[in-house]
Amino acid sequence: xxxxxxxxxxxxxxxxxxxxxxxxxxxxxxxxxxxxxxxxxxxxxxxxxxxxxxxxxxxxxxxxxxxxxxxxxxxxxxxxxxxxxxxxxxxxxxxxxxxxxxxxxxxxxxxxxxxxxxxxxxxxxxxxxxxxxxxxxxxxxxxxxxxxxxxxxx
Amino acid sequence: xxxxxxxxxxxxxxxxxxxxxxxxxxxxxxxxxxxxxxxxxxxxxxxxxxxxxxxxxxxxxxxxxxxxxxxxxxxxxxxxxxxxxxxxxxxxxxxxxxxxxxxxxxxxxxxxxxxxxxxxxxxxxxxxxxxxxxxxxxxxxxxxxxxxxxxxxxxxxxxxxxxxxxxxxxxxxxxxxxxxxxxxxxxxxxxxxxxxxxxxxxxxxxxxxxxxxxxxxxxxxxxxxxxxxxxxxxxxxxxxxxxxxxxxxxxxxxxxxxxxxxxxxxxxxxxxxxxxxxxxxxxxxxxxxxxxxxxxxxxxxxxxxxxxxxxxxxxxxxxxxxxxxxxxxxxxxxxxxxxxxxxxxxxxxxxxxxxxxxxxxxxxxxxxxxxxxxxxxxxxxxxxxxxxxxxxxxxxxxxxxxxxxxxxxxxxxxxxxxxxxxxxxxxxxxxxxxxxxxxxxxxxxxxxxxxxxxxxxxxxxxxxxxxxxxxxxxxxxxxxxxxxxxxxx
Numbered sequence: 001x002x003x004x005x006x007x008x009x010x011x012x013x014x015x016x017x018x019x020x021x022x023x024x025x026x027x028x029x030x031x032x033x034x035x036x037x038x039x040x041x042x043x044x045x046x047x048x049x050x051x052x053x054x055x056x057x058x059x060x061x062x063x064x065x066x067x068x069x070x071x072x073x074x075x076x077x078x079x080x081x082x083x084x085x086x087x088x089x090x091x092x093x094x095x096x097x098x099x100x101x102x103x104x105x106x107x108x109x110x111x112x113x114x115x116x117x118x119x120x121x122x123x124x125x126x127x128x129x130x131x132x133x134x135x136x137x138x139x140x141x142x143x144x145x146x147x148x149x150x151x152x153x154x
Numbered sequence: 155x156x157x158x159x160x161x162x163x164x165x166x167x168x169x170x171x172x173x174x175x176x177x178x179x180x181x182x183x184x185x186x187x188x189x190x191x192x193x194x195x196x197x198x199x200x201x202x203x204x205x206x207x208x209x210x211x212x213x214x215x216x217x218x219x220x221x222x223x224x225x226x227x228x229x230x231x232x233x234x235x236x237x238x239x240x241x242x243x244x245x246x247x248x249x250x251x252x253x254x255x256x257x258x259x260x261x262x263x264x265x266x267x268x269x270x271x272x273x274x275x276x277x278x279x280x281x282x283x284x285x286x287x288x289x290x291x292x293x294x295x296x297x298x299x300x301x302x303x304x305x306x307x308x309x310x311x312x313x314x315x316x317x318x319x320x321x322x323x324x325x326x327x328x329x330x331x332x333x334x335x336x337x338x339x340x341x342x343x344x345x346x347x348x349x350x351x352x353x354x355x356x357x358x359x360x361x362x363x364x365x366x367x368x369x370x371x372x373x374x375x376x377x378x379x380x381x382x383x384x385x386x387x388x389x390x391x392x393x394x395x396x397x398x399x400x401x402x403x404x405x406x407x408x409x410x411x412x413x414x415x416x417x418x419x420x421x422x423x424x425x426x427x428x429x430x431x432x433x434x435x436x437x438x439x440x441x442x443x444x445x446x447x448x449x450x451x452x453x454x455x456x457x458x459x460x461x462x463x464x465x466x467x468x469x470x471x472x473x474x475x476x477x478x479x480x481x482x483x484x485x486x487x488x489x490x491x492x493x494x495x496x497x498x499x500x501x502x503x504x505x506x507x508x509x510x511x512x513x514x515x516x517x518x519x520x521x522x523x524x525x526x527x528x529x530x531x532x533x534x535x536x537x538x539x540x541x542x543x544x545x546x547x548x549x550x551x552x553x554x555x556x557x558x559x560x561x562x563x564x565x566x567x568x569x570x571x572x573x574x575x576x577x578x579x580x581x582x583x584x585x586x587x588x589x590x591x592x593x594x595x596x597x598x599x600x601x602x603x604x605x606x607x608x609x610x611x612x613x614x615x616x617x618x619x620x621x622x623x624x625x626x627x628x629x630x631x632x633x634x635x636x637x638x639x640x641x642x643x
Contacts, residue, residue: 010213012210012213013213040317041213041219041317042317045299045302046306046317049306097282100284101283101284101295101299104284104287104292104295105292105295105299106296125194126193126195126197126198
């Protein structure tokens with residue numbers, strides 16, 4: 001069972017780096033040849049390249065919701081975004097469409113995808129640090145991902 | 155006053171907001187264009203070693219990191235007074251050509267394709283990449299994915315890392331390629347040439363053979379007579395990696411040609427109170443407002459602009475297509491914005507042919523990949539053609555090479571003024587008193603700006619789909635009359 005843990009974001013755009021920081025921390029604490037930890041700043045079709053070939057994928061990213069509080073963590077599946085399936089996102093195409101394209105073309109796509117999203121406060125100022133509440137969420141989301149992996153790979 | 159909001163711009167990189175204000179009769183009163191600006195990059199760079207800039211600047215954008223890496227590396231050559239070796243230049247251009255193949259492929263099939271292959275009036279549920287693949291066939295869909303995948307391997311092999319290369323150094327590159335790698339790159343280049351030819355055939359069959367589309371391309375709604383900018387080689391042929399910046403006037407005559415160091419003599423920026431954006435214009439013509447023509451300093455830097463600003467393409471098959479485009483659309487320069495999609499495919503073919511040439515160059519596997527800098531750094535400017543326009547990086551450092559000042563003119567920025575004019579013109583022509591505002595009509599307004607492929611506040615990775623395209627129409631008192639939402643089923 002090949003599993004991918006993918007941190008998504010921009011490492012120099014404040015809270016947008018939260019997924020990458022969490023993935024780096026997870027990478028330090030794992031030693032399982034079945035689990036690959038990676039990070040990427042790409043989106044859209046490039047995501048397809050990153051996740052193709054794995055049986056399971058866990059994606060960690062920043063999110064901004066209407067009434068969200070900075071540092072709040074959400075655990076979601078692709079179905080939570082199903083209403084966006086036919087919508088072409090600003091990033092070329094979104095995750096759901098990328099998955100559908102992959103399936104349509106017969107690529108091996110993960111059977112299960114779990115998304116951990118951390119509510120971001122600042123994604124418009126360049127900086128290597130997250131804002132305090134988002135920084136505090138990093139160890140929490142790391143634990144959540146490790147628990148998820150432990151439950152699936154006992 | 156009635157207000158129409160299109161938010162965000164779908165199928166573009168980054169979020170944008172376009173507000174179209176109607177007058178009491180239902181015609182267009184005014185148009186505004188705003189984007190959330192990323193802030194603080196100059197401050198972020200100050201105090202850092204200049205040699206880190208190719209790594210840092212490529213994080214500005216999640217879409218074209220390779221372009222920033224390359225402009226930054228060239229700025230370092232200039233800053234450290236270190237001329238790269240011949241092999242280093244060729245390796246950089248080889249990687250860059252491969253990057254162009256991926257980027258132009260993505261644009262045509264994912265961003266432009268739905269408008270033409272599915273048609274502007276197709277239901278939003280079909281007007282996307284899935285609809286395109288369903289219509290053109292799984293085989294071509296597979297070729298799109300394969301071309302991107304194989305060229306990412308080329309970028310990784312030459313650049314040391316996928317997507318974010320780490321090979322650019324002042325005076326050269328950090329690693330050579332071996333014969334085995336070269337041979338594989340040659341095979342990928344050959345396949346890319348075939349793929350580019352096939353893409354031009356798709357364009358020919360789907361767009362050029364359709365009279366309605368051809369009329370749309372040639373219509374006034376999608377036409378502006380502006381200046382055009384692009385990098386050219388010593389023979390005035392299109393070049394993405396190196397050369398001088400050439401600008402031609404709306405009649406196609408050379409207006410100026412400048413080396414990277416001279417850019418501030420030619421480009422200035424105009425500020426408007428209603429947006430954070432600055433609008434670059436030609437200094438020697440002057441800012442005359444959002445108008446086209448020879449007296450207005452508004453210029454464009456797009457694939458079509460590059461072809462307009464040059465005398466031709468440096469590779470044979472692309473040159474044939476170049477001649478075909480100009481003879482079909484009535485000679486040079488072409489002012490029809492929608493022809494940018496055609497120009498982009500001609501550039502795709504050029505990039506693939508150039509890849510093939512470079513992969514067969516006897517010097518490409520030479521280990522002579524770097525001249526070590528020995529001079530004291532002071533100031534450097536590097537310019538490349540990013541897929542979305544001329545990209546300029548300018549650094550000033552102290553004698554230790556620590557950044558004191560950094561200025562970037564990002565590809566997209568060049569086109570802000572023309573973009574705004576294109577949206578305004580399309581809105582004015584298409585939204586008329588008494589005419590029902592349909593999704594097809596709004597999509598035609600979007601088609602006016604899609605060719606520019608603006609890369610707005612790039613690289614934010616908030617999860618997808620949070621802000622679907624919404625068009626809200628208000629009456630003169632500000633009450634909501636009608637709400638059109640695209641893509642929420």
